[in-house]
Amino acid sequence: MSDPTDLTDVNVDLATQEILLAASQHDIPKLRSLVRSNDSAANPANVKDPETGFSPLHAAIAACEPDEDDVAVNGAPNGETPKPEQAENTALQTGVATVKFLLQEGAIWNDLDLNDETPGCLAKRLGLEELYEMIVDAGVRAELLLNRLDGYEEIEDEDMEEEEEAEAKAVEGDEAPELVDAGTEVVEVAETETQESGPDVTNPRYLDSNLQFQNDRLLDQDQNGVMMAWESDIMAKSARKLLPTTGLRVLNVGHGMGIVDGFLQEKSPAEHHIIEAHPDVVVEMKRKGWHEKPGVTIHEGKWQDVIPALVGEGVMFDAIYYDTFAESYSDFREFFTEQVIGLLEQEGRWSFFNGMGADRQISYDVYQKVVEMDLFEAGFEVEWEEIKVPTLEGEWTGVRRPYWNIDSYRLPLCKYMD
Ligand SMILES: C[S@@+](CC[C@H](N)C(=O)[O-])C[C@H]1O[C@@H](n2cnc3c(N)ncnc32)[C@H](O)[C@@H]1O
Structure with a gap:
């Protein structure tokens, strides 16, 4: 007292x-x-x-x-x-x-x-x-500073780390941003929001969990929305941008409910590779006959393990899509700074599910700028198309956490800079 x-x-x-x-x-x-x-x-x-x-x-x-x-x-x-x-x-x-x-x-x-x-x-x-x-x-x-610190931690000595952390705090305030699951998809989000109770969503925990395939959604064992049917319009538009004509070679990272792969198939790609890490998703894909669809090759495993092998074989693509789950922003950044260059043709294009910070407009705006800068540094230019998201009331019943809370989706289309 x-x-x-x-x-x-x-x-x-x-x-x-x-x-x-x-x-x-x-x-x-x-x-x-x-x-x-x-x-x-x-x-x-x-x-x-x-x-x-x-x-x-x-x-x-x-x-x-x-x-x-x-x-x-x-x-x-x-x-x-x-x-x-x-x-x-x-x-x-x-x-x-x-x-x-x-x-x-x-x-x-x-x-x-x-x-x-x-x-x-x-x-x-x-x-x-x-x-x-x-x-x-x-x-x-x-965010830029904190993301940089992430990268430096492994190589710098402790004194240097302390100095840099102090600098980040001077920029950001006393609290480092929390890592929250940006709902589903990728990402590190800059928020000091109180998290709902329940375990953190990490990629290893997710990959070990049993999945529930429902009509209009795919959930993990903690009721996190891995993929939901309301994203179909976004997937359709992304596929259309990636494959403007038939007969191209495409790689999709993360099959989920197979929505984007369905739209990619409609463009009759000459080659359609899919990397998928979750064993339950792979079983479901095969049950639906994905392994027999024209041009399809399924790579079972994490992209971190599969892509180096593909690069080793000299496999190249005209288009790449990235939409995984429970990965951090630094995983995603590694994907586009280290991996895309080994797989994408000079005139190729690639895109990703842009769900970073989508539970709050300001986080979404911050991450758009952060990713734009990181893409630029990695040698890519990006065009954004704004797509209205329908009202999602009622969508979240039974889902642990609504991961989308803003009016518009910004669809990215990335190409090598001239
Ligand atoms: C959001 S879903 C993809 C949804 C998909 N775009 C669709 O249209 O249905 C994410 C998928 O990525 C997979 N995934 C998660 N981490 C991965 C990794 N490191 N490598 C490959 N796939 C991964 C998940 O198992 C899940 O199937």
Whole structure:
């Protein structure tokens, strides 16, 4: 029980409220002195209001919401009543400067308030595009740095790692993003969201689990949606982009419900290779006669093991599709930085299921930029086509976690840069 005479908690609360107030007033000098004079271990740029869950970033952004009452009451500095537009612009300008300052001080870009909104979600809802883009860019910087750290860990000594981690935290805030299953498909998602209870979805756990094939979905033993029929339109359009004509050679990584493979078959490919790692999926494929379809070769195993053998044999493709399950972003990045080049013809094209961060618009926008940069670095250019996703209400009954929560899908089509 806390001691009622102990003033420490009261002081902490006051300090928090002072920082949040300065953030909402866009008072940068005050914020600077509060943030820098603080000697506690926790970063004051990431305090939280216990009632709303607002961080200083939330507070600074919320204060940019146009409020006509304020304009009428406070008036303009020179005594005249400013036009609402003018007041809005001023609030926005000071808001931009405050958000920039807080991000430089290590404010977490994707912290959730009690309304389940990140600062970026709040900016989007209030129509504050400039602030939204600033938060997206902060997310991109944090994710790029953390992804790079992933790669460096193996080769650097401990001191170097510590330095780099400190740098990532300065960019991102105190908390490293969690790895969550982006619903199904690939991916690392930058969110500090509380995860539902239940085991983490890892590729080894998934590959060991028994699958349930239902009419319109494929689930793993933990009720995670591995593939769902509502993605059919996305699969159809992806297949059409990959195989504009008949008689081409295509590789699909991850068979799932066979939806994309069905559309690829409609284009009568000269060769149609499928890599599939889950034994239950392989059994189901054979039950449905996939091994006997024209041009089809099934490779049983993980792409990580199958592709080096294909490259060794000199097998080449005009088109490649990648849609696996429970793999991390770094697996995917390895796929396109290390493997595609060994398999894809110079004029070839490839695509992937773009489900990264799709449970929240801001994560989706951050990951689009991250992947675009990584693709560029790997020597690819990418075109995006936006596809409206139908409302998915009712789709998630019996599925552990809805993995799609945004209005549009961005379909990527990648080619080698000239
Ligand atoms: C989301 S489903 C693919 C859905 C498919 N695009 C369709 O249209 O039905 C993912 C598939 O990738 C497979 N998979 C997961 N990890 C893999 C890996 N490392 N190598 C090959 N296949 C993998 C899963 O077993 C699953 O069948």
